[in-house]
Amino acid sequence: MDVLSNLFNGFQTALTFQNIYLCFIGCLWGTVVGVLPGIGPLAGITLLIPATFGMDATGAIIMLAGIYYGAMYGGSTTSILMNIPGESASVVTCIDGYQMTRKGRGGAALFIAAWGSWIGGTLSIVGLMFLAPFLANFAVKFGPPEMFALLLIAFILLGSLGKGSFFKTVPMILLGLLIGTIGMDPLTGTMRFTHGIKDLYDGIGFIPVAMGAFGIGEILTSTEESLVRFVSKVKMRELLPNREELRASWGPIFRGTGLGFLIGLLPGSAHVLSSFVSYTLEKRLAKRPEEFGTGRVEGVAGPETANNAASESAMIPFLGLGIPTGPAPAVMMIALLIHGVRPGPLFISEQPQVFWGLIASMYIGNVILIILNLPLVGLFVNLLRVPFRILFPVILLICLVGTYSLNSSVVELVILLFSGVLGYIFRKLDFDIAPFILAMIIGPTLEMAFRQSLMRSAGSFSIFFKSPIACTLIVLSCLLFIWNIFRAVRPKKAWEKALEEGE
Amino acid sequence: MKTHVRLVSILITLSLVIVTGSFAADYPTKPLTLINPQAPGGTLDIQARAFAPLAEKMLGQPVVVINKTGATGMVGGLAGAQANPDGYTLTVGSVNIPNAIEWEIANGRKPPFTRHDFVCIGTFTMSPTFLIVPPDSPYKTLADFIADAKAKPGQLAFSSGGLYGMSHLPAEIFARAAGIKVRHVPYTGGGPSLTAVVGKQVDFSVNYPANTLPLVRGNKVKALAVIGAKRLKSAPNIPSTKELGIDAEYYGWVGILAPVKTPKPIVDKLKDVMKGVVEGKAFVDIIEQAGDEVHFLNGEELAKYMDAESEKIARLYAEMVKETPK
Numbered sequence: 001m002d003v004l005s006n007l008f009n010g011f012q013t014a015l016t017f018q019n020i021y022l023c024f025i026g027c028l029w030g031t032v033v034g035v036l037p038g039i040g041p042l043a044g045i046t047l048l049i050p051a052t053f054g055m056d057a058t059g060a061i062i063m064l065a066g067i068y069y070g071a072m073y074g075g076s077t078t079s080i081l082m083n084i085p086g087e088s089a090s091v092v093t094c095i096d097g098y099q100m101t102r103k104g105r106g107g108a109a110l111f112i113a114a115w116g117s118w119i120g121g122t123l124s125i126v127g128l129m130f131l132a133p134f135l136a137n138f139a140v141k142f143g144p145p146e147m148f149a150l151l152l153i154a155f156i157l158l159g160s161l162g163k164g165s166f167f168k169t170v171p172m173i174l175l176g177l178l179i180g181t182i183g184m185d186p187l188t189g190t191m192r193f194t195h196g197i198k199d200l201y202d203g204i205g206f207i208p209v210a211m212g213a214f215g216i217g218e219i220l221t222s223t224e225e226s227l228v229r230f231v232s233k234v235k236m237r238e239l240l241p242n243r244e245e246l247r248a249s250w251g252p253i254f255r256g257t258g259l260g261f262l263i264g265l266l267p268g269s270a271h272v273l274s275s276f277v278s279y280t281l282e283k284r285l286a287k288r289p290e291e292f293g294t295g296r297v298e299g300v301a302g303p304e305t306a307n308n309a310a311s312e313s314a315m316i317p318f319l320g321l322g323i324p325t326g327p328a329p330a331v332m333m334i335a336l337l338i339h340g341v342r343p344g345p346l347f348i349s350e351q352p353q354v355f356w357g358l359i360a361s362m363y364i365g366n367v368i369l370i371i372l373n374l375p376l377v378g379l380f381v382n383l384l385r386v387p388f389r390i391l392f393p394v395i396l397l398i399c400l401v402g403t404y405s406l407n408s409s410v411v412e413l414v415i416l417l418f419s420g421v422l423g424y425i426f427r428k429l430d431f432d433i434a435p436f437i438l439a440m441i442i443g444p445t446l447e448m449a450f451r452q453s454l455m456r457s458a459g460s461f462s463i464f465f466k467s468p469i470a471c472t473l474i475v476l477s478c479l480l481f482i483w484n485i486f487r488a489v490r491p492k493k494a495w496e497k498a499l500e501e502g503e
Numbered sequence: 504m505k506t507h508v509r510l511v512s513i514l515i516t517l518s519l520v521i522v523t524g525s526f527a528a529d530y531p532t533k534p535l536t537l538i539n540p541q542a543p544g545g546t547l548d549i550q551a552r553a554f555a556p557l558a559e560k561m562l563g564q565p566v567v568v569i570n571k572t573g574a575t576g577m578v579g580g581l582a583g584a585q586a587n588p589d590g591y592t593l594t595v596g597s598v599n600i601p602n603a604i605e606w607e608i609a610n611g612r613k614p615p616f617t618r619h620d621f622v623c624i625g626t627f628t629m630s631p632t633f634l635i636v637p638p639d640s641p642y643k644t645l646a647d648f649i650a651d652a653k654a655k656p657g658q659l660a661f662s663s664g665g666l667y668g669m670s671h672l673p674a675e676i677f678a679r680a681a682g683i684k685v686r687h688v689p690y691t692g693g694g695p696s697l698t699a700v701v702g703k704q705v706d707f708s709v710n711y712p713a714n715t716l717p718l719v720r721g722n723k724v725k726a727l728a729v730i731g732a733k734r735l736k737s738a739p740n741i742p743s744t745k746e747l748g749i750d751a752e753y754y755g756w757v758g759i760l761a762p763v764k765t766p767k768p769i770v771d772k773l774k775d776v777m778k779g780v781v782e783g784k785a786f787v788d789i790i791e792q793a794g795d796e797v798h799f800l801n802g803e804e805l806a807k808y809m810d811a812e813s814e815k816i817a818r819l820y821a822e823m824v825k826e827t828p829k
Contacts, residue, residue, distance in 0.1 A: 330694060344717025
């Protein structure tokens with residue numbers, strides 16, 4: 001009951017007029033930075049830190065946290081409507097979300113994404129509230145061997161991500177891996193494929209590549225098809241998901257919450273991983289996995305729920321131990337420090353009003369976000385009524401500005417445009433882009449975890465089997481691999497044959 | 504014709520002199536940008552962001568901190584070195600800048616800029632690191648630790664926030680001074696490196712007071728020593744390596760640098776502002792809240808320190824490069 005009385009006190013802090021107002025501002029700004037491609041939660045929070053100087057610590061963290069989880073709500077919008085990932089965790093949402101828009105179900109996709117985000121976010125706070133200190137201690141145990149084992153599974157799952165055949169997915173994965181090797185090797189400082197170009201020292205950022213290959217590639221393809229297309233009139237009923245879509249999304253939303261919550265605890269690009277693992281999981285569980293990629297609501301509900309759950313559980317190591325595992329929590333930590341509050345293992349017991357005020361404000365924030373986002377669905381869908389000859393240049397401009405705002409680098413603009421052309425070619429040849437982008441993100445992390453493990457053990461592979469978590473995950477990935485081969489060689493069922501003949 | 508060209512060029516030069524002169528008199532007339540070459544959330548970020556609003560009060564113009572990260576600070580450092588020398592773009596400097604340059608030289612590459620491309624304005628802090636071990640580790644004192652490391656050469660491993668960075672070097676210097684052989688596992692940043700010690704993924708690590716002290720108080724890590732000459736005010740019961748008889752010292756300074764061609768009047772004004780802010784109570788309070796100590800060096804002292812230190816680090820890097828298996 002201790003938790004409940006603390007939470008009650010937290011609500012007393014969070015429900016003051018000033019704090020509700022700050023929470024609202026944070027959520028609103030978060031939605032905006034989430035919707036705008038390129039500007040992620042990190043830039044959003046950093047920009048607003050100076051604005052918090054006049055506030056007390058609780059107010060400041062309530063507002064900044066609002067930006068952080070609010071951005072996860074907005075991230076899906078451009079993915080679904082325009083095929084441009086609004087932020088990194090929404091790459092997989094492009095696959096089915098955009099197809100739903102093409103079928104005229106864009107409003108429903110946005111609705112489900114917001115709904116799932118709300119459930120994922122709220123349940124994740126419940127977990128955060130009860131388990132923060134315990135889970136923080138668990139999260140730090142997750143070292144390089146465990147990370148490697150987990151990414152190995154992710155990697156095998158990558159193979160089944162694409163809607164195309166094995167031979168169309170694997171080359172894309174390999175290409176993604178190759179591009180991921182560019183830049184300075186973090187473990188020895190050796191330069192790889194940089195050719196002395198300083199902008200490449202840090203590797204090729206995946207945001208320009210993703211925005212180019214998805215967004216600009218899409219524009220190029222569309223202009224060639226026709227400038228007059230779908231969505232002329234949007235009726236209220238079409239904005240809402242129908243009964244079948246709602247029923248289909250329950251499972252993915254709850255599985256996405258669980259997955260996202262666990263993966264969010266891990267260091268690094270956890271929320272990217274969470275949405276992608278959730279997507280592949282839903283595809284595995286689906287009765288008709290071949291329909292994924294043609295606009296299944298499960299492909300939106302799962303990932304969008306997972307990335308919200310992950311973004312909230314990613315705050316656990318930061319709140320429970322004072323160690324931020326991602327860049328956005330790190331900036332929030334600085335904001336607290338500037339306000340004289342020192343995060344650390346004693347934070348929750350020494351600063352209960354800040355911690356519980358924050359927790360309570362996150363419940364409120366999630367409610368604000370869903371109230372804010374559902375009416376916006378109608379507005380955003382209406383954007384599609386803008387004639388394409390106007391919309392396309394605007395999208396192009398957004399991509400350019402978004403990319404330039406990241407590092408003010410002209411080389412990245414070139415990468416963006418080049419990826420656009422590349423994305424167009426891939427589309428023409430019917431290759432999937434998502435496995436390419438995800439391989440680019442996972443590859444370097446996988447390599448890093450593998451080499452860190454071996455550096456720790458002086459080159460002995462036994463390190464992967466000493467840790468029970470890593471060992472289990474590796475065995476699991478082997479089983480998954482065998483299952484993949486088995487599925488490829490087993491005799492086809494009647495409906496699968498019918499489908500292939502139908503094509 | 505020729506005289507015309509000469510006349511024009513003289514006029515241009517003159518007008519430039521006048522413009523810069525008048526520039527300096529009422530400098531600053533627009534917001535200043537402070538480039539932080541490290542990721543948001545690190546030690547540099549805390550100090551720069553604490554400095555910015557206070558400097559704004561003295562300068563009458565906003566000071567905006569931007570993070571321009573990449574290649575262990577080389578990307579931001581280069582941007583700072585090549586910025587317009589008009590006093591409106593400054594760099595949050597740290598020991599990482601001279602180190603990165605020396606590392607490039609040690610590896611036979613030509614660094615994109617050198618420390619002579621900057622003029623030093625001053626430092627915020629110059630902190631030593633703590634040598635830390637997991638909370639339930641068997642080592643009670645530094646002597647225990649060294650004895651065990653000597654008994655198992657090359658078996659204990661330490662984490663760092665990145666190769667040759669400010670949380671790798673102190674460990675390397677300590678290991679050499681104590682005569683122990685240990686293994687290095689780099690992580691991506693100071694936070695993950697700390698996580699590795701808390702989660703017992705490695706046997707020890709080094710890290711700076713602001714990040715470490717909250718974890719020491721919460722009993723999530725144990726600090727065996729300060730790698731430096733004396734104890735810290737904020738942690739009076741942790742001995743220094745010097746008093747334990749090990750000659751290891753390393754200080755991670757953080758401060759402000761300007762492009763070398765910045766006009767002297769502007770540099771002088773910046774130095775005054777820097778001294779005023781750093782010695783003011785507001786700044787000291789924020790830094791001490793964060794568990795660190797303010798340590799102000801003026802521009803000349805910093806330049807001298809950087810020269811002497813770079814020479815030492817260059818020698819260390821040369822040894823490290825030689826020992827790296829190719």
